[in-house]
Amino acid sequence: MPAMMRAIAIASPGGPEALVLEERPVPAPAPGEILVRVAAAGVNRLDILQRKGNYPVPPGASDLPGLEVAGTVAETGPGVSRWQVGDQVAVLMAGGGYAQYATVAESCALPVPEGLSMVEAAALPEATFTVWNNVFERGALREGETFLVHGGTSGIGMTAIQIAKARGARVIATAGSEEKLAACLGWGADHAVNYRTADFVAEVMAATEGKGADVILDMVGGDYTGRNLEAAAEEGRIVQIAFLKGSRVTADLRLLMTKRLILTGSTLRARSIAFKAKLAEAVEREVWPLIASGRLKPAVHATLPLEQAREAHELMETSSHMGKIILKVD
Numbered sequence: 361m362p363a364m365m366r367a368i369a370i371a372s373p374g375g376p377e378a379l380v381l382e383e384r385p386v387p388a389p390a391p392g393e394i395l396v397r398v399a400a401a402g403v404n405r406l407d408i409l410q411r412k413g414n415y416p417v418p419p420g421a422s423d424l425p426g427l428e429v430a431g432t433v434a435e436t437g438p439g440v441s442r443w444q445v446g447d448q449v450a451v452l453m454a455g456g457g458y459a460q461y462a463t464v465a466e467s468c469a470l471p472v473p474e475g476l477s478m479v480e481a482a483a484l485p486e487a488t489f490t491v492w493n494n495v496f497e498r499g500a501l502r503e504g505e506t507f508l509v510h511g512g513t514s515g516i517g518m519t520a521i522q523i524a525k526a527r528g529a530r531v532i533a534t535a536g537s538e539e540k541l542a543a544c545l546g547w548g549a550d551h552a553v554n555y556r557t558a559d560f561v562a563e564v565m566a567a568t569e570g571k572g573a574d575v576i577l578d579m580v581g582g583d584y585t586g587r588n589l590e591a592a593a594e595e596g597r598i599v600q601i602a603f604l605k606g607s608r609v610t611a612d613l614r615l616l617m618t619k620r621l622i623l624t625g626s627t628l629r630a631r632s633i634a635f636k637a638k639l640a641e642a643v644e645r646e647v648w649p650l651i652a653s654g655r656l657k658p659a660v661h662a663t664l665p666l667e668q669a670r671e672a673h674e675l676m677e678t679s680s681h682m683g684k685i686i687l688k689v690d
């Protein structure tokens with residue numbers, strides 16, 4: 361094992377220029393942890409929030425950005441039972457992914473699905489864990505229901521479209537260009553709405569013959585919150601996972617009451633290892649078979665070397681990508 365590794369750190373809160381290449385000591389796995397030699401790391405909007413100083417690092421987590429990686433187990437800590445050196449894993453982590461090596465609780469790692477490259481595997485953890493928890497556990501999406509997902513060409517969006525469709529839901533996605541609408545339809549959406557040129561509330565109502573969407577997954581916030589209440593069906597569930605347009609909202613609570621809606625939300629990074637372990641079991645049981653059957657395929661928009669993390673963040677901030685942006689580390 362080398363003593364030092366290359367890593368991308370945040371020099372101080374700011375723009376992409378805040379990301380700097382550093383030499384860091386290779387971390388040692390604690391009891392119950394594995395040390396992963398990182399092959400590829402996913403880039404997420406939460407990394408951008410952390411870079412800007414708006415997403416605090418949970419206690420005990422690495423200060424380096426990076427919430428998901430794929431790689432090879434390089435070392436195991438005391439008490440590790442599932443993994444051995446040489447195993448290939450896809451990992452959800454609380455931080456530290458933008459580096460050659462990273463430690464993670466063994467219970468937060470899943471096997472790299474057969475037939476996938478490391479780059480493709482690195483596109484899976486954050487999106488699959490988030491979608492399963494929020495759409496199917498919190499939102500309780502069922503077969504035959506209508507599902508509306510905003511940001512259909514994001515990593516979360518493209519994953520949600522595919523899983524929801526595979527489990528028998530009718531899927532409506534929003535996106536901001538004709539090219540992105542085509543991508544949503546290609547991933548399985550039944551209907552795609554250009555939010556720049558059409559009213560998604562009217563489109564959802566028309567597509568559902570006035571019923572509305574049973575489950576809505578929203579990462580936009582702002583004025584979308586009130587419009588989601590309008591677009592929701594009676595007994596609908598609206599799940600908030602981000603707020604790109606702001607967390608302060610104005611909404612008509614009469615709709616919440618008269619439609620008997622549930623408005624909920626969650627974050628994942630700071631949840632306990634025990635919670636993430638239980639979620640990992642559900643993802644491996646319910647989602648990993650969809651990958652094996654070909655019904656869920658990770659979409660990678662761009663792959664850049666670790667040293668170009670700044671360019672990766674700049675690309676994400678243009679919102680022009682369709683699918684995941686991945687940093688290739690090894």
